[in-house]
Amino acid sequence: MSLPIVIIGSGFASYQLIKTIRRTNGDCLIHVFTNDSGDDYNKPDLSHVFSKQQNPEDVVTLSGGRFSEQYNVTLHAHTFVESIDTENQTITVNGEQHAYGKLVLATGSQTFIPPFHGDGCEDILTLNSLKEFSGIQQKVLGSKKVLVVGGGLIGTELAMDLANAGKMVTLVEPNSHLLANMIPDFISLPLEKACREKGVTVTLSDCVQAVNKQDNGYRVTTTNGQSYLVDCVISAAGLMPNTQLAREADIMVNRGIVVDSMLQTSANNVYALGDCAEIEGKVMAYLQPILLSANALAKTLLGTETALVLPNMMVKVKTPHYPIQLAGNTSVEIERWSVDIDAQGLCAKAYNISNQLTGFVVTNERVKNAFPLFRELNTTN
Numbered sequence: 001m002s003l004p005i006v007i008i009g010s011g012f013a014s015y016q017l018i019k020t021i022r023r024t025n026g027d028c029l030i031h032v033f034t035n036d037s038g039d040d041y042n043k044p045d046l047s048h049v050f051s052k053q054q055n056p057e058d059v060v061t062l063s064g065g066r067f068s069e070q071y072n073v074t075l076h077a078h079t080f081v082e083s084i085d086t087e088n089q090t091i092t093v094n095g096e097q098h099a100y101g102k103l104v105l106a107t108g109s110q111t112f113i114p115p116f117h118g119d120g121c122e123d124i125l126t127l128n129s130l131k132e133f134s135g136i137q138q139k140v141l142g143s144k145k146v147l148v149v150g151g152g153l154i155g156t157e158l159a160m161d162l163a164n165a166g167k168m169v170t171l172v173e174p175n176s177h178l179l180a181n182m183i184p185d186f187i188s189l190p191l192e193k194a195c196r197e198k199g200v201t202v203t204l205s206d207c208v209q210a211v212n213k214q215d216n217g218y219r220v221t222t223t224n225g226q227s228y229l230v231d232c233v234i235s236a237a238g239l240m241p242n243t244q245l246a247r248e249a250d251i252m253v254n255r256g257i258v259v260d261s262m263l264q265t266s267a268n269n270v271y272a273l274g275d276c277a278e279i280e281g282k283v284m285a286y287l288q289p290i291l292l293s294a295n296a297l298a299k300t301l302l303g304t305e306t307a308l309v310l311p312n313m314m315v316k317v318k319t320p321h322y323p324i325q326l327a328g329n330t331s332v333e334i335e336r337w338s339v340d341i342d343a344q345g346l347c348a349k350a351y352n353i354s355n356q357l358t359g360f361v362v363t364n365e366r367v368k369n370a371f372p373l374f375r376e377l378n379t380t381n
Contacts, residue, residue, distance in 0.1 A: 003101030004029035010038040013274025013290045014106035020298035022071050030073040036131045038064030038077045047157040051164035056134045084249040086267040102269050107242040109275035113235045118210040120218045125234045143231030151178040155236030160319050163198040170201040194322035241276040256283040261307040263297045288313045312377050325370040328359030328377050
């Protein structure tokens, strides 16, 4: 009997890979090791759980048990992988060795919590998985005032969702505008306005300095001298790839687990994809590159080496009061913008020094133009 494909992790990347493999091969052995229940769910849905009054079970599309039956995998739920031996091609779980033919690291990422001062730091919440949602749900539901750290994609979506759920929300972002790593300030201004109109207190160009316990809540102070008394603090300050297992196995790690065009790591027969993988120097924690990675890696694992080709990516910002879609390069080395604004929204095209279209942003009802623009972008690049 051939050795199995072993996958560490049960998030979107892992399960998308399995679904892709099973479309063409229903028999190869697949073992999944995960430190949670292995339920299948759509992680972006976590951005709306509070306004929709959802429970963790409402987000689950297939339980771990049902997933393992439907896709013919051996699921090792609630297990912790202790180490990887790349020379002997084994992993160690609970002191026992499990051999693999191919190993896939789909270990995901964890929310970065900046090094704040204060005795309340250990109580800072994160929302990056169904398991974390289960752990913080009652705390958030019981809170009237919530402070969100970070005005990036996740932080902005979360702040809007909490406001829609009736919470008094403060959003603290160190940059001068929201979504600073994705869009320019003139596009972000209406988003900031939409947040404020929903009751979110948006604090820009400021950083949380300390989180201290006070009464039954927390006193949060910032570098600009602002002070907020809140019931809970949620960090959405960015994601850090989970690389410890790879690092301890002497697999090359930079910001993420470094992979080549075949998604193979520096170790033979060991691959990585999803939030933990670093592709062409970038960690791309978005659905589209993960889907493309899963499709390419499935073919490679089944014997047909397939290089990953990454075209321009489309990103959707799920803020219902100011929807945004963008693609391509919209944040660095932009020579000029062509902007069209009307009652339906904004359409902004980014051009480089050679006057080539490099990216675009559309908002509100103009998001219906996203796919024609996306085709134009891919034609000119």
